[in-house]
Amino acid sequence: MTDTSSSLSGEEVDALMTQLGEQNADDPRSATPKAHALGSVSLRPMAALPALERMGERMARKLRDLIEPFARAKPKVTADVVAIRRFESWRAEQPEFMSLSLYSLRPLKGGVLIAIEPAFVSRLVDIFYGGSGAQAPGKAKEFTATEDRLLARLTEALVATLAEVWAEILPVKPRLNSRETNTAFASLVRDEEQVAVARFTIAPSQGRAATIDILYPVASLRAVEAQLSANMNDDGGIASREWRERLASALSEVRLQARSVLARPNLSVAELLELKPGDVIPISVPALVPLLVAGRPVALGRIGDQDGRAALQIEKIEGSSRHE
Template identity: 35%
Template sequence: MAAKPRKLSAGEVAALVGGLMDAPGDMETSLSGAEVRPYVFGSNDLSLMGDYHALRMINERFCRIARSVFLPMLRIQPRISAFPAETRSFDDYRNSQDNFVSLTNTKIEELRGNHLIVIPPPFISLLTDAYYGGQVRYVKSHRNEFTATEQRVIEIVTDRLNSALQLAWRDLMGLTFNVVSREENMQFAAFVDGDDMVVNCSFMVQLPDAEPASFDILYPLQTLKPIASQLRSRMQSDFLDDDQSWRDRLERAVMSIPLEVQARLCEPEIALRQLTALKEGDVIPAKLADTVQLLIGGKAYFEAVPGDVAGKAALSITKQIKG
């Protein structure tokens, strides 16, 4: 699903206009007469660090795992979709959001950084109402703070989202998430400086009979920079998840395969002259042994004694043939 287009902020428009006006003056002429733009090493934009393929895989895995997070509230497992990760300044992101919003700042121990879970108030109200038996619908409200019940729902949801993130990240590296603080005002978010770059991962939750809801997870770019090479690589997991239900289904399927069992009653010998002279009604003398062999796929596995049970021919297993 393509990301929704967003409007440029006032700062971006001013920078764009200023860049167009200053462009001719920034050009210099090379020895060949071509116009070139001066470049200072170390002044590159950290947002141009490449395509984080592994982060996309982590977000897709997170979408599958996080479906169960909303099951207690919505009484269904909604479909969750991930938008492509977007790199932008924190000021730019903050200006695009309302001040009243649920913010959960979580520390990532192994990366020595934080991530921020941002959930809009209408989604929190919908989850709270549905959690306590109400309908899955948006409730109009003009409040600027959450109730104690909504704060409890926020705590449940964000803790479970962190657990889902931990499972989604473990194929790349094991991470530990510990909640540091929760805020209700974007202006009071003690996350990163305004001009710092963040990686914005947006997720959309499909709701029954209601408009889709969304929430964001922000990673500071400096936090992900130490593992940028891993995030850009085509992630190959060395972790094998032991799915017991799959093993059980596979075992039942294998055990249900039908096998043809044959009993070797006797092996009479006859001369070729007699074989060519056989006709209908002739009798071939045969000596039946006390035990017979059971063949599976042409190989003898058991010895058995022939008999009958309830008027039907049967074989009683007496010995297993090893080798």
């Protein structure tokens, strides 16, 4: 005999089938496929980052000289690794009150945002007018008139230096769009868009370190990605010439020992062993004697005197037919 205690009625089967249909409708795998535009996801601009970081290193060196007149001493400035972040994420980490300067860098699209800590501005003002700059940071909600003036000078000098560094990639012309003290009003890009954050840490002689952030919209960097990529492989750019000039300047200060050989007489071993004070060794001085540096002849000259001192007048540079 068959046990029907576990059998389902027709109504129960219908209810289960209805519930199963509702679950399949909610399953995303059973939903109608939607069109997706490949490449719409924002990607890390790999070609831009190495160039930005190299420009950041140059910017850090220039910031030392830029800040020195305000700080009365040359601070230590380091460039952090450039980070790609959502704008809302960066903005959420900032204090309620700070200096925000929005500039356009034509023809670069999207502008650039310069963010400076207010405590750093206050310390610079204190030092500039004879203070120590070591006072504890306050809780100010706005800049004083003096701080505003110094901040304007500082940001204008900073963006001018930034334009000078960007000239390695392409000439840009900075123009101030607005100054704000609240990140809610700093409309560089939409919250969900990505920005490249170039951060500089400034360690003064006194007081705690401060930071200056320079933000670029990733979309504007992608528009010049070809120039950024090409610049990384260009050995003839401004940075390369500047490096060569600095290297040449450093090498020009290196001192080398130079000597001249008047004669090379030949002596036998027996004659050498019999030498004693008063002996005379005959020599013949050639018309031109060599000038040796590190054992290598670099010039030929004539022996003479100048102001009562023996001297060598250069007649010929080795490897050249030029006579002096």
